[in-house]
Amino acid sequence: MEERKIKIGNRITSYFIQYKKIKNCYLKVEQGQIVVHAPQMMNIDQIEALIIQNQDKLLKRMDQYFCKADYVDQGYVYLFNQKYRILLKDVGIKKCAIHGLDLYVYHRDIEKTVTLFLKEQLMDYLVRKIQAYLLNDFPLNKVDITLRKMKSRWGACFYKKNKICFNSVLVHVDKKLIDYVIVHELCHFIEPNHSKEFYLEIEKRMPDYKQREKRLAEVGI
Numbered sequence: 001m002e003e004r005k006i007k008i009g010n011r012i013t014s015y016f017i018q019y020k021k022i023k024n025c026y027l028k029v030e031q032g033q034i035v036v037h038a039p040q041m042m043n044i045d046q047i048e049a050l051i052i053q054n055q056d057k058l059l060k061r062m063d064q065y066f067c068k069a070d071y072v073d074q075g076y077v078y079l080f081n082q083k084y085r086i087l088l089k090d091v092g093i094k095k096c097a098i099h100g101l102d103l104y105v106y107h108r109d110i111e112k113t114v115t116l117f118l119k120e121q122l123m124d125y126l127v128r129k130i131q132a133y134l135l136n137d138f139p140l141n142k143v144d145i146t147l148r149k150m151k152s153r154w155g156a157c158f159y160k161k162n163k164i165c166f167n168s169v170l171v172h173v174d175k176k177l178i179d180y181v182i183v184h185e186l187c188h189f190i191e192p193n194h195s196k197e198f199y200l201e202i203e204k205r206m207p208d209y210k211q212r213e214k215r216l217a218e219v220g221i
């Protein structure tokens with residue numbers, strides 16, 4: 001990825017360009033920073049004109065982005081949209097425990113220990129929730145779940161393999177938003193593409209899905 005600088009609003013900010021074999025240019029905000037997916041033929045002037053043209057939307061997205069964790073003693077982490085203070089209690093065991101709004105971490109490798117804990121929390125939630133959805137509404141009775149840190153998507157459905165991969169960053173956000181991703185990915189077993197029918201299937205099960213989708217985009221990965 002190529003890093004460049006641009007002045008938008010009244011600030012100078014970095015942005016990143018990824019050239020791809022695509023027809024149209026896409027502007028995204030990932031982790032609070034502008035990322036441009038550009039066709040190979042596109043030049044810098046065209047890209048920057050597009051950024052300027054969309055600056056209000058981009059600045060809003062950048063400002064809405066919040067950092068979901070600071071993995072140090074006395075730092076913090078968001079778990080299902082609740083902020084917990086990290087307190088190190090090093091006894092050499094890679095485990096964590098919640099006490100009120102504190103998260104006790106029992107190993108000095110804070111990031112690794114907390115990440116492990118978060119994965120368990122998210123997996124627990126996903127397994128329970130997906131089971132409940134499958135019982136009611138979907139033409140399959142079992143699905144494999146994997147977690148992965150992904151940069152630009154919340155989930156991916158491999159419907160031929162009966163598998164869904166969820167972004168591990170979901171553990172930080174509100175459960176209502178996780179539920180949207182679950183329903184979205186499960187609906188791909190009915191309709192693989194993002195067609196009109198696909199969104200109708202989501203709407204049937206989650207009438208307010210558009211608000212959740214919008215909120216998820218604001219929260220950012």
Ligand SMILES: [Zn+2]
Pocket residue numbers: 184185188194
């Ligand atoms: Zn999809």
